[in-house]
Amino acid sequence: MATKILRHILRLPSSHFMYRRWESSNTKVAVYDPFANKPKKNKDTYLEAIKMFENQDNRRRGHVEFIYAALARMKEFGVHKDLQAYKALVDVLPKGKFIPSNIFQAEFMHYPKQQQCAVDLLEQMEDNKVMPDSELEQMLLNVFGKRGIPLRKFWRMLYWMPKFKNLSPWYLPDELPNDTLELAKMAIHRITSVDPTMKIEIWQTEEIEACIDKTWIVSAQSETQKILLSEQPPDEPLVVRGPYEVYLKEQVVTYFTLLGKVRPEHKDDFDQDDVSNLKKPSGIPGFIGQTTLPVVKCTVHEQDDGTIVAVCATGSSSRDSLLSWIRLLEKYDNSVLSNLPVIFTLTAPSNDVVVQETQPAAEDVKRVQN
Amino acid sequence: MSLLKTNVITSVKYLRSFSVLCRKSNQDHHLKKCPILFNTQRWLFWERHRKGGYDTTIKTSNWEHLKNGLVELKHELKLFAKELKELYDMDPLLIARPGEIDLLWCFNSPTVLEKFVTTCDSDHGEGYSSCNLEMSPAGRALFHGYLDTRVPKDGRIKKAGYCAMRSKMQRKSFKRASTFDWHLYNTLVLKVRGDGRAYLLNISTEGYYDITWNDIYHYILYTRGGPYWQVAKIPFSKFVLGSKGRLQDKQTRMRFDKVTHFGISCGDKIVGKFNLEIEYVGLEFDPTHDEEFAYEMYKTDKYIVAV
Numbered sequence: 001m002a003t004k005i006l007r008h009i010l011r012l013p014s015s016h017f018m019y020r021r022w023e024s025s026n027t028k029v030a031v032y033d034p035f036a037n038k039p040k041k042n043k044d045t046y047l048e049a050i051k052m053f054e055n056q057d058n059r060r061r062g063h064v065e066f067i068y069a070a071l072a073r074m075k076e077f078g079v080h081k082d083l084q085a086y087k088a089l090v091d092v093l094p095k096g097k098f099i100p101s102n103i104f105q106a107e108f109m110h111y112p113k114q115q116q117c118a119v120d121l122l123e124q125m126e127d128n129k130v131m132p133d134s135e136l137e138q139m140l141l142n143v144f145g146k147r148g149i150p151l152r153k154f155w156r157m158l159y160w161m162p163k164f165k166n167l168s169p170w171y172l173p174d175e176l177p178n179d180t181l182e183l184a185k186m187a188i189h190r191i192t193s194v195d196p197t198m199k200i201e202i203w204q205t206e207e208i209e210a211c212i213d214k215t216w217i218v219s220a221q222s223e224t225q226k227i228l229l230s231e232q233p234p235d236e237p238l239v240v241r242g243p244y245e246v247y248l249k250e251q252v253v254t255y256f257t258l259l260g261k262v263r264p265e266h267k268d269d270f271d272q273d274d275v276s277n278l279k280k281p282s283g284i285p286g287f288i289g290q291t292t293l294p295v296v297k298c299t300v301h302e303q304d305d306g307t308i309v310a311v312c313a314t315g316s317s318s319r320d321s322l323l324s325w326i327r328l329l330e331k332y333d334n335s336v337l338s339n340l341p342v343i344f345t346l347t348a349p350s351n352d353v354v355v356q357e358t359q360p361a362a363e364d365v366k367r368v369q370n
Numbered sequence: 371m372s373l374l375k376t377n378v379i380t381s382v383k384y385l386r387s388f389s390v391l392c393r394k395s396n397q398d399h400h401l402k403k404c405p406i407l408f409n410t411q412r413w414l415f416w417e418r419h420r421k422g423g424y425d426t427t428i429k430t431s432n433w434e435h436l437k438n439g440l441v442e443l444k445h446e447l448k449l450f451a452k453e454l455k456e457l458y459d460m461d462p463l464l465i466a467r468p469g470e471i472d473l474l475w476c477f478n479s480p481t482v483l484e485k486f487v488t489t490c491d492s493d494h495g496e497g498y499s500s501c502n503l504e505m506s507p508a509g510r511a512l513f514h515g516y517l518d519t520r521v522p523k524d525g526r527i528k529k530a531g532y533c534a535m536r537s538k539m540q541r542k543s544f545k546r547a548s549t550f551d552w553h554l555y556n557t558l559v560l561k562v563r564g565d566g567r568a569y570l571l572n573i574s575t576e577g578y579y580d581i582t583w584n585d586i587y588h589y590i591l592y593t594r595g596g597p598y599w600q601v602a603k604i605p606f607s608k609f610v611l612g613s614k615g616r617l618q619d620k621q622t623r624m625r626f627d628k629v630t631h632f633g634i635s636c637g638d639k640i641v642g643k644f645n646l647e648i649e650y651v652g653l654e655f656d657p658t659h660d661e662e663f664a665y666e667m668y669k670t671d672k673y674i675v676a677v
Binding site for chain 2: 255
């Protein structure tokens with residue numbers, strides 16, 4: 001019997017008595033959600049709902065629950081990247097009441113629910129890459145005082161976030177354009193930035209009479225690539241590879257590459273340590289060694305899975321638009337394409353293809369003719 | 371007595387404590403038999419599990435252990451012989467050649483991939499991401515998968531969405547733990563071909579004490595995307611110290627002789643496929659880079675930082 005009673009006592013969570021205070025607010029109470037039935041979901045209505053909450057009760061009861069509800073609905077209203085919305089939420093917290101007045105309060109997390117709520121708010125800002133400013137710092141200081149946990153979080157954010165903000169070597173604006181053509185231009189510009197002589201051109205497929213798919217093509221080709229393409233032997237086919245994806249923040253752009261044959265590595269038999277026959281070339285004073293460039297100049301385009309001859313993105317990513325791309329390349333300065341076979345290795349047409357295809361989905365060789 | 375003990379242990383088990391000041395009891399006792407991991411205990415001063423409660427040990431019988439041991443004995447002896455030979459040769463690398471890259475891993479054969487382990491949140495039922503490390507069509511390592519930030523609705527997990535690859539533990543013969551020694555170098559060099567996403571480079575420097583078990587130095591690897599390879603050279607001085615993914619207030623330089631793991635992870639909160647092709651990971655000594663640590667290390671006011 002005694003063991004039974006003991007077991008019963010021990011079965012109770014040990015925190016039950018000590019931490020009853022924390023658990024009391026865990027009980028699920030249906031909270032009135034002022035955001036649920038807003039007809040229009042935008043920033044104005046969001047701020048309006050916050051104002052309504054502030055005005056309906058000057059003691060602001062249930063503000064922690066309100067802030068959590070508001071944080072969860074931010075994405076819905078499209079304000080999750082808006083600093084002003086976060087500031088409006090911090091403004092809901094009463095000023096002065098939560099500032100600890102002695103060291104014990106400061107050390108033992110004065111008003112823990114409220115502090116945790118503010119920390120969660122800041123965390124959501126951090127996740128959405130919203131940089132806080134000094135006004136928010138002042139607001140938090142007025143609410144929690146300088147010993148508050150949210151202030152520590154805030155200072156950490158203000159210390160680290162600017163350090164990482166502009167770290168990416170490929171600059172992207174804060175707001176990406178909505179236009180797919182603009183996005184494609186940015187993406188192609190980014191992925192071809194290895195070669196500074198790269199020329200990006202925008203073509204319309206209407207220029208080719210036989211085309212079915214009327215769309216745009218962003219094509220990139222440098223002078224070097226033109227030379228590499230012209231050296232392609234006529235019996236070896238070019239390959240169109242893709243679709244590949246490139247991310248610009250959340251946006252995805254599909255692109256295709258035109259690959260030539262793998263070029264042999266340049267072999268330099270010149271023995272650099274051989275000093276038996278040193279010649280000083282005329283015209284370059286003080287220079288010892290070879291002055292002529294190697295026969296096969298190594299470029300970034302020659303990779304060991306093929307030589308990249310051109311890169312493109314099209315409006316529909318369909319096979320027909322790619323065929324138009326090859327024809328447009330031929331039209332603009334790549335006359336060698338008229339007698340080169342081109343293989344299209346698109347495993348399956350991408351989902352936004354408009355054109356009806358009759359060919360089998362496997363590899364199909366199309367001889368480009370004009 | 372034994373009864374009392376077990377009961378205490380079970381009642382402790384269902385008590386989640388994030389710190390001494392904030393505790394919460396698990397109400398989901400019905401999940402007891404569920405294979406989902408419960409053990410998110412974090413006491414303030416002491417950590418029980420090296421893996422933070424994620425039990426990844428494969429349970430084998432003693433007989434299996436014996437059999438596996440005999441199979442591995444051959445391999446270990448070979449390793450031991452190699453170590454002895456190295457000791458006899460006494461030919462350590464004393465100076466790094468500036469401008470030359472010493473490769474840690476050159477991903478040109480499937481055997482190199484076996485030195486890595488991939489992890490994602492769906493492995494522990496904490497999310498829906500998936501990832502894989504395979505050979506690419508170009509004959510390199512391809513770390514690819516699908517990143518999903520959906521959170522499982524179990525009321526326990528707040529965020530999800532990560533995929534990671536990490537090198538296996540560095541070890542000497544007979545399963546003795548060892549570390550990398552990178553003190554000759556000051557730059558990490560990677561040749562990669564990415565998809566425009568940002569990846570995180572992780573260099574773990576696990577120590578002996580429990581507070582250092584989760585020390586990882588992070589830096590971001592931005593990828594250009596596209597068909598061209600890119601070589602990223604990142605000085606070690608730029609790496610920031612984090613523990614369990616949180617940047618630490620008190621930053622310190624990396625201990626180059628205590629590096630235990632190297633890893634790359636993808637967790638940039640962008641839902642979708644990711645592809646990172648890696649040709650090599652190497653180390654270089656760059657004499658022009660004399661920065662020791664890129665971040666401020668001045669003293670701040672009391673009770674503000676690292677409390």
